[in-house]
Amino acid sequence: MSTASDTRYDPQYDPLVAANPGAGRGYAPTYWVASAGTPPADDGPIQGDVDVDVVVIGSGSTGMSTALYLAQEHGIQAVVLEANQTAWGCSSRSGGQGQNASGRLTRSQWIERWGLDTAKALDTEIRTGFDNFKALTREIDCDAFDGGHLYIAHRKEKVAYLQEQTRVRRDIFGYKAKMLTTEELREQYCDERDAHAAMWEPEGVGIHPLKFTFGLMRKARALGVKVHTASPVQGWQTINGVHHLQTPGGVVRARRVAVCTGGYTGQGLSPLLKNKILPILSNSVTTRPLTAAELAATNFRSQTFLTDTRTLRFYYRLLPDNRLQLGSRSAITGAESEDPGHLKLLTDAIARKFPPLAGIEIEHSWWGWVDVSHDMMPRIARPDPAQTVWHAVGYGGNGVSFSTWAGKRLAERVAGKDAGQAVFNLPIYNSPLEYPNLFNVVRSQAFAPFRRFGQYFLYKWYWMQDEL
Numbered sequence: 001m002s003t004a005s006d007t008r009y010d011p012q013y014d015p016l017v018a019a020n021p022g023a024g025r026g027y028a029p030t031y032w033v034a035s036a037g038t039p040p041a042d043d044g045p046i047q048g049d050v051d052v053d054v055v056v057i058g059s060g061s062t063g064m065s066t067a068l069y070l071a072q073e074h075g076i077q078a079v080v081l082e083a084n085q086t087a088w089g090c091s092s093r094s095g096g097q098g099q100n101a102s103g104r105l106t107r108s109q110w111i112e113r114w115g116l117d118t119a120k121a122l123d124t125e126i127r128t129g130f131d132n133f134k135a136l137t138r139e140i141d142c143d144a145f146d147g148g149h150l151y152i153a154h155r156k157e158k159v160a161y162l163q164e165q166t167r168v169r170r171d172i173f174g175y176k177a178k179m180l181t182t183e184e185l186r187e188q189y190c191d192e193r194d195a196h197a198a199m200w201e202p203e204g205v206g207i208h209p210l211k212f213t214f215g216l217m218r219k220a221r222a223l224g225v226k227v228h229t230a231s232p233v234q235g236w237q238t239i240n241g242v243h244h245l246q247t248p249g250g251v252v253r254a255r256r257v258a259v260c261t262g263g264y265t266g267q268g269l270s271p272l273l274k275n276k277i278l279p280i281l282s283n284s285v286t287t288r289p290l291t292a293a294e295l296a297a298t299n300f301r302s303q304t305f306l307t308d309t310r311t312l313r314f315y316y317r318l319l320p321d322n323r324l325q326l327g328s329r330s331a332i333t334g335a336e337s338e339d340p341g342h343l344k345l346l347t348d349a350i351a352r353k354f355p356p357l358a359g360i361e362i363e364h365s366w367w368g369w370v371d372v373s374h375d376m377m378p379r380i381a382r383p384d385p386a387q388t389v390w391h392a393v394g395y396g397g398n399g400v401s402f403s404t405w406a407g408k409r410l411a412e413r414v415a416g417k418d419a420g421q422a423v424f425n426l427p428i429y430n431s432p433l434e435y436p437n438l439f440n441v442v443r444s445q446a447f448a449p450f451r452r453f454g455q456y457f458l459y460k461w462y463w464m465q466d467e468l
Contacts, residue, residue: 014334015040015279015369016452019356023027023248024230025084031286031325031364032210033093033426035361039086040218045230046081046249054078054414055245055254057233057269059208060091062392062399063260064216064227065407066414071223073408078225079254081247083232087213089264093368094400095284095315095327096212097305098137099149100130100203102395102428103377108168112429113375116172122426123173128205129405134205136404140215142207143320147304149204150180153197154466158175158309165441169201177201190318191299194308194353206305206317209400236270238387258414260407262399263369276433277394278451279369281337284327285346286319286364287357295322297356311462314349324357326350330367332456337367370397374434380406381429382413390414394433412419 009026024045027033054070056063059082070076082088110119137144153159162179169177180188180198189198217227228247235246245252259270261281278442305317316326326349329340343365351358373379374392380392390413392406399406409418409429418424 010406011338011367012334015264017264017334019268020232020234020266021083021088021264023083023232025088027085027088028093028366028368029364030093030210030284030366032096032208034364035321036092036208036210036214040214040221040380042082042086042217042227042229044228046228046247046252048062048250049253050079050250051253052079053254054256055243055252056258056259056260057245058082058089058260058262058264059086059213059217059227059229060089060260060262060403061087061213061216061409062262062403062410063258064213064220065404066260066392066410067225067227067407068216068220068223069408069411070414071220071225074411074417076411076415077223078258079247079252080220080225080227081231081233081252082227082229083264085229086217086227087210090262090368090370090399091213092210093282093284093366094209095305095317095325096129096207096400097149097307097315097317098133098205098207098401099398100127100201100401101398102126102129102406103373103398104396105376106165106168107173108165108448111172118426121423122172122428125423125426126402126405128371129402130203130409132408133401133404136216137205137207137212140212140219142209142212144213145205145206145303145320147204147302148200148202150185150304150306151199151201152185152192152195152306152308153308154194154308156196159197161309162197166199175201175203186299189300189302189304190354192306192353193355198306204305205401206303207400208383212452233269240345241388243389256388256414257390258410259389259393260377260410262393262395263271263371265371265393270294270389272389273391273393273433275370277373280329280372280453280455281331281334281365281367282327282370282397283330283342283346283365284287284325284344285362287324287350288361288363290324290357294356294360298354310465310466312459314353316353323363324350324354324360329459332452332459340368372396377431378402378406378428379431380413381432382434389397
């Protein structure tokens with residue numbers, strides 16, 4: 001079992017180098033954890049060896065939705081193994097921006113990469129997933145705000161780019177996206193001083209991500225799903241087709257395994273996933289509640305969330321209790337995550353975007369790992385047809401809404417209901433994860449340890465493109 005030292009939150013945890021994520025560690029000090037209320041009851045750590053049909057590894061929104069849909073639609077009561085606390089990873093640290101998207105590629109890039117027909121089919125799939133997510137936010141008490149999404153041109157040179165993205169969404173995919181001038185943005189939404197124009201799209205629901213995942217967990221446990229916390233998979237052997245998953249409390253023997261660990265996928269979990277995604281840190285802050293005078297000075301009129309056009313983008317919004325939340329990319333490794341320069345990046349952004357809030361008190365500051373695939377798109381797949389192992393990973397920071405649909409599709413695959421369905425011919429379902437490669441030159445696993453050197457220089461290049 002875990003020791004007392006294991007249970008402390010480790011701010012420098014890094015899945016690319018750590019042997020395991022700990023056992024029963026505390027939550028990161030996020031605003032979501034502070035405001036979510038008491039977590040739902042779970043089933044405690046694994047106690048002794050057990051035999052089960054399906055194991056889901058990871059209790060975030062992907063893992064909990066996979067378990068929920070396995071029970072709800074296929075009559076399979078899965079056992080969920082969570083290394084630490086329920087929704088300990090992305091689902092208690094994300095920005096909570098539920099966009100009609102998945103992965104980092106735009107719809108224009110889908111067309112360029114796969115052609116118009118595939119792009120339209122992928123759009124239908126992701127739009128269906130967004131609609132499913134939206135329905136769940138009406139069922140679960142998660143502070144949902146259905147106000148769309150604002151995409152902010154942070155430089156004049158980006159206005160034409162947003163105009164083209166608006167045209168593609170409207171003319172090719174049938175969305176009601178529209179351009180806003182800076183005056184319209186400031187009059188209707190907020191006085192964002194970094195903006196030169198904005199694209200508004202009506203598809204966007206901001207949520208409290210931890211309340212949302214807690215809601216999924218309650219639904220799943222009501223259908224008989226078991227959720228075992230403080231039960232990391234510390235060893236994995238497959239013997240005669242049965243997966244022997246070693247946890248601190250015993251061995252879980254399973255016929256089928258679904259891996260839903262996102263950016264927290266450790267290198268030692270499974271050879272099927274080793275070096276297949278690159279974990280990237282994202283930092284977030286929330287301020288104290290804004291006063292009436294500060295709300296007037298920034299002209300916040302909506303809780304609609306915003307992202308800007310930087311490659312290393314900022315994402316931000318006004319929360320229901322009038323706090324400003326803002327996040328972006330920062331540190332390269334877990335070891336440097338506590339460097340105060342990364343917090344300054346965010347506070348400087350607040351001062352630049354909303355000058356009346358310069359120097360405002362920060363009440364919550366945290367960071368978490370985002371799972372980035374080699375082509376910036378997720379994979380919900382069975383990596384080896386000879387093994388009864390599936391995974392859903394690689395959202396690239398756009399998993400808030402699509403993760404629940406990924407869980408639904410993953411449940412279909414684990415239940416054996418994917419055969420013959422045309423939708424599973426889409427690239428996010430039928431192409432493999434490859435070794436992440438920031439410069440699109442080296443794909444060999446032998447070069448994987450050097451990826452972060454490339455990431456460092458790439459961040460410098462992105463910064464120059466974004467800011468100079």
